[in-house]
Amino acid sequence: xxxxxxxxxxxxxxxxxxxxxxxxxxxxxxxxxxxxxxxxxxxxxxxxxxxxxxxxxxxxxxxxxxxxxxxxxxxxxxxxxxxxxxxxxxxxxxxxxxxxxxxxxxxxxxxxxxxxxxxxxxxxxxxxxxxxxxxxxxxxxxxxxxxxxxxxxxxxxxxxxxxxxxxxxxxxxxxxxxxxxxxxxxxxxxxxxxxxxxxxxxxxxxxxxxxxxxxxxxxxxxxxxxxxxxxxxxxxxxxxxxxxxxxxxxxxxxxxxxxxxxxxxxxxxxxxxxxxxxxxxxxxxxxxxxxxxxxxxxxxxxxxxxxxxxxxxxxxxxxxxxxxxxxxxxxxxxxxxxxxxxxxxxxxxxxxxxxxxxxxxxxxxxxxxxxxxxxxxxxxxxxxxxxxxxxxxxxxxxxxxxxxxxxxxxxxxxxxxxxxxxxxxxxxxxxxxxxxxxxxxxxxxxxxxxxxxxxxxxxxxxxxxxxxxxxxxxxxxxxxxx
Numbered sequence: 001x002x003x004x005x006x007x008x009x010x011x012x013x014x015x016x017x018x019x020x021x022x023x024x025x026x027x028x029x030x031x032x033x034x035x036x037x038x039x040x041x042x043x044x045x046x047x048x049x050x051x052x053x054x055x056x057x058x059x060x061x062x063x064x065x066x067x068x069x070x071x072x073x074x075x076x077x078x079x080x081x082x083x084x085x086x087x088x089x090x091x092x093x094x095x096x097x098x099x100x101x102x103x104x105x106x107x108x109x110x111x112x113x114x115x116x117x118x119x120x121x122x123x124x125x126x127x128x129x130x131x132x133x134x135x136x137x138x139x140x141x142x143x144x145x146x147x148x149x150x151x152x153x154x155x156x157x158x159x160x161x162x163x164x165x166x167x168x169x170x171x172x173x174x175x176x177x178x179x180x181x182x183x184x185x186x187x188x189x190x191x192x193x194x195x196x197x198x199x200x201x202x203x204x205x206x207x208x209x210x211x212x213x214x215x216x217x218x219x220x221x222x223x224x225x226x227x228x229x230x231x232x233x234x235x236x237x238x239x240x241x242x243x244x245x246x247x248x249x250x251x252x253x254x255x256x257x258x259x260x261x262x263x264x265x266x267x268x269x270x271x272x273x274x275x276x277x278x279x280x281x282x283x284x285x286x287x288x289x290x291x292x293x294x295x296x297x298x299x300x301x302x303x304x305x306x307x308x309x310x311x312x313x314x315x316x317x318x319x320x321x322x323x324x325x326x327x328x329x330x331x332x333x334x335x336x337x338x339x340x341x342x343x344x345x346x347x348x349x350x351x352x353x354x355x356x357x358x359x360x361x362x363x364x365x366x367x368x369x370x371x372x373x374x375x376x377x378x379x380x381x382x383x384x385x386x387x388x389x390x391x392x393x394x395x396x397x398x399x400x401x402x403x404x405x406x407x408x409x410x411x412x413x414x415x416x417x418x419x420x421x422x423x424x425x426x427x428x429x430x431x432x433x434x435x436x437x438x439x440x441x442x443x444x445x446x447x448x449x450x451x452x453x454x455x456x457x458x459x460x461x462x463x464x465x466x467x468x469x470x471x472x473x474x475x476x477x478x479x480x481x482x
Contacts, residue, residue, distance in 0.1 A: 007412060008370060008409050008410050008411060008412045008413050008446070009409045010367055010370055010371045010408060010409045010410055011367070011371065011408065011409070012371055013334070013368050013371045013372055016155040016156055016157050016159070016334070017045070017155065017156045018154060018155060018156075019045050019048060019049060019152070019153060019154065019155065019156060020045070020049065022049055022052040022053040022056050022148075022152070023049065023053040026057055026064060026065060026068055027068070028053075029050075029053035029054060029056075029057050029065070030065075030068045030069055030072050030073075031072075032046065032049060032050050032053060033050045033053070033054060033069070033072075033073070033090060033094065034072050034073055036050045036090060037073065037076070037089075037090060037091065037094075042089070042293065042294050043156070043293060043294075044153065044156050044157065044158050044293050044294055044297045045156045047089070047090065047294050048152050048153055048158075048297075049152075050090050051090060051093060051133075051136065051149060051152070052148060052149050052152045054090075054093055054094070054097065054140075055136060055140075055145065055146055055147075055148060055149055056147070056148050058097060058140050058145050059145050059146060059147045059148070062097065062140070062145070065097060066097050066098055066099075069094055069097055069098060070098055073094055074098065076091070076094075077091075077095055077098065077100050079100070080100065081100060081101070081102055082095055082100050082101055083101070083102065083105040084101050084102075084105040084106050084110065084134050084137065085105065085110070085130075087101070089129075089133070089294075090133070092106075092130075092133045092134060092137050093133060093136055093137045093140065095137075096137035096138070096140050096141060097140055101137060103138065103141050105134075106134040106135075106137050106138040106141070107134075107138070108131060108134075108135070108182075108269060108270065108271065110134075120282035120309075120313075121279065121281075121282050121306070121309035121310070122292070122295055124274045124275070125295040125296075125298045125299070126295060127271050127274070128182075128186065128271055128272055128275070128298050129294065129295065129298060130271070131182045131269060131271035131272070132151065132180075132182040132183055132185075132186050135180045135181070135182040135183060136149070136180070136183065139180060146177065146180065146183075147171075147175060147177060148168070148171075149183055150165065150168050150169070150172070150179055150180075150183050150184050150187040151183050151184070151186040151187035151190060153190055153297065153300070154192075155192075155300075157297065157300045157334060157335050157336065158190055158296070158297025158298070158300030158335075159190055159191075159192045159300045159301060159335075159336050160187060160190035160191055160192065161191075161192055161195060161201075162191050162192065162195060162197070162198045162201035162202070162205075162216070162220055163195075163197060163200070163201045163204070165187055165191060165201075165205075165216060166201050166204045166205050166208070166213075166216070168187075169205070169208055169210065169212050169213055169216065170208060172212075173208060173210055179212055181268075181269045182269050182271065182272075184212055184215075185268045185269055185272050186298065188215065188216065188219045188224065189275075189298060189299055189300075189301070189302075190297070190300055190301065191216070191219060191220060191224065191301065192301060192336060193220070193224060193225070193301055193336070193337065194336065194337075198220050199220070201216075201220065202216070202217040202220040202221060203217070205217040205220070215267060223263050226258075226259070226261065226302050226304070226305055226337070227258075227259030227260070227261065228259065228340065228341075229256035229257060229258045229259060229304065229305065229308045229340070229341070229342050230256065230257040230259070231254065231255075231256055231341060231342075231345070232254075232255055232256070232257060232280075233252045233253065233254060233255070233390070234252065234253055234255045234280070235252055235253075236251075236253050236312075236315075236319075251319065251390060251391045251392070252390050253312070253315050253319065253390065253392060254311070254315070254345055254349070254383070254386060254387060254390070254392065255280050255281055255308075255311060255312060256280070256281065256307075256308035256311060256341070256342040256345065257278055257279070257280045257308075258278055258279050258280075258305050258308050258309070259278060260276060260277065260278050261275065261276035262276060263276065264276025275299075279308075279309060280308075280312075281308055281309050281310070281311050281312040281313070282309055282310075282312060282313065292328055292331065293331060296328075296331060296332065296335065300335050300336055300337075301335070301336040301337040302335075302337045303332045303333070303335040303336065303337050303338075303339070303343055304337060304338055304339070304340035304341070304342045304343050305342070306332055306335070307329075307332055307340075307342040307343040307345070307346040308342035308346075310325050310328060310329075310332070310346055311342060311345055311346045311349060313325035314326045314329070314346050314349045314350050314353075314362075315349045315392060317349075317350070317353040317354060317355070317358040318349055318350075318352040318353050318354060318387075318392050318393060318394075318397070319391075319392055321354070323353075323355060323357070323358050324350075324353065324358055326346075326349075326350035326353055326358045326359070326361045326362050327358070327361040328361070329346060329347060329350055329361045329362055329364070329365035330361055330364040330365045330368055332346070332365070333347075333364075333365040333368040333369050333372075333374075334368060339369055339374040339375070339376070341379065341383075343369075344375075344376060344379045344380045344383050345383045345387075346362075347362050347365050347366055347369070347380060347383075348362075348380055348383035348384045348387055348393065349362075349387060349392060349393070350362025350365065351363070351366070351384065351393065351397070351398055351401040351402070352384075352387060352388075352392055352393030352394060352397050352398055352401075353397065353401075354397065356400065359397065359400065359401045359404070360404070362401060363401050363404045363405045363408075366380070366405055366410065366413075367405060367408050367410060370410050370413045375413060377413045377414075377416035377417045378416060378417070378420055380417045380420075381416065381417035381418060381419060381420025381421050382420050384398065384417065384418075384420070384421045385420050385421045385423070385424040386424075388421060388424045388425060388429070389424050394431065395425055395429060395430065395431030395432055395434060395435045396431040396434055398421070398435055399431065399434035399435045399437070399438050402414050402418065402435070402438040402439075402442075403438055406438060406441065406442055406445070411441075411442040411443075411445040411446040412442070412446035412448070414438070414439075414442045415439060415442040415443045415446050415448050418435060418438065418439040418442065419439065419453060421435060422435065422436065422439060422453055422455055422456055423453060423454070423455040425455075426455035426456065426458070426459050426468075426472075427455065427458060427459050427462075427468075432468060433466070433467040433468035433471055436456075436459075436468060436471040436472060436475060437467070437471045437474075439471075439475055440471050440474040440475040440478060443475055443478040443479060444474075444478045448478060448479060449479060449480075449481065450479055451479070452475070452476045452479050452480060456472050456475055456476060457472075457476060459472035460472035460473045460475070460476045
């Protein structure tokens, strides 16, 4: 069915910000690195600018940089020698500059040995980050460190403009520098695919006459396009997560199986190979909190894949006594790539969270997608209807979340979504009247007009003055103008 409605008036979403240039002065580079390491909010901008600044200054003159880092950060490293797997983030690079990390522990095979058992998507993303950081640290031990990094993003989401990567590869060719495999692999994953100038950049990359240029051109073409995830309904395993063990929740759940990507096994370092394997999301995941924007920036142009991995963890917040991982949804909504079925399903599951604080991030993600013109409201409604039928999303929780989104001005969007949900709830699902009341209010506020859904018409035709019947009549009147 189709309805007419006025457009929503939703607060605009702040656009992605360009990263500032790497610190030009030595003192500024050290100060930024120290501030980043001391901060609990590990932003993509600070993480990447710290790395790029350290690499550039080490290339110019390593010794003054090492002395400055020793004065500012030497207290962080109590031991004379620290193996790389005991260091996280930028610490691995700083400790390498201070000659505290043995070179053997920075080799790729050592990364796999100590970070090769991914229990969740975030651990898998950490393996990719660790491989890149240790590759950077290893080059800093050489006599000729890299002049700059290829994978430093253009934007604070982690996205990288293709034309900018072409420029960096051109400079590498001129200087005779060989790209680091992990650094170049990360650069490819960050290339922004919806850039109108990407085709021109692909042609320029092909003209470089290098293996990396050819790979970039192919990546901008078909190699970099992720396959769609396969939607399915699965039975959760109570043995997988303690929350399900406590509640005995075994109702079927919506899940997405991400597609296989053979290009990773062919052309990326081993630490990246898991990205190309099929995954059906992760429930046993304990890494979503600290530093999550940095991990998400590994795949800044593939938010639907990340949402597919996150979906089972979000579902826990709706089906078990668990707060789940819905709080990450607003960040995923701000990333690039298609806003596909998995992202819409993750938002839908989040709107059904048991606790108000686990529903709020899903509401924010809904508003972010709507403000960016990326929300498919009928698709969201169909996912909500499917999850309501499975028992994942309870009507009273959905009604509360919908009221919050409506208060922000998303009346037309919510009416369009809830219109898909009502047939799954009417005539007798407990709590359907609450959802019907929100739908009626949104239809009135948005000036919606069009055919009355059969389930609503049937409820409105019933005798009595119950809340459900009253709200059904109210919605019918709003849609028909009477």
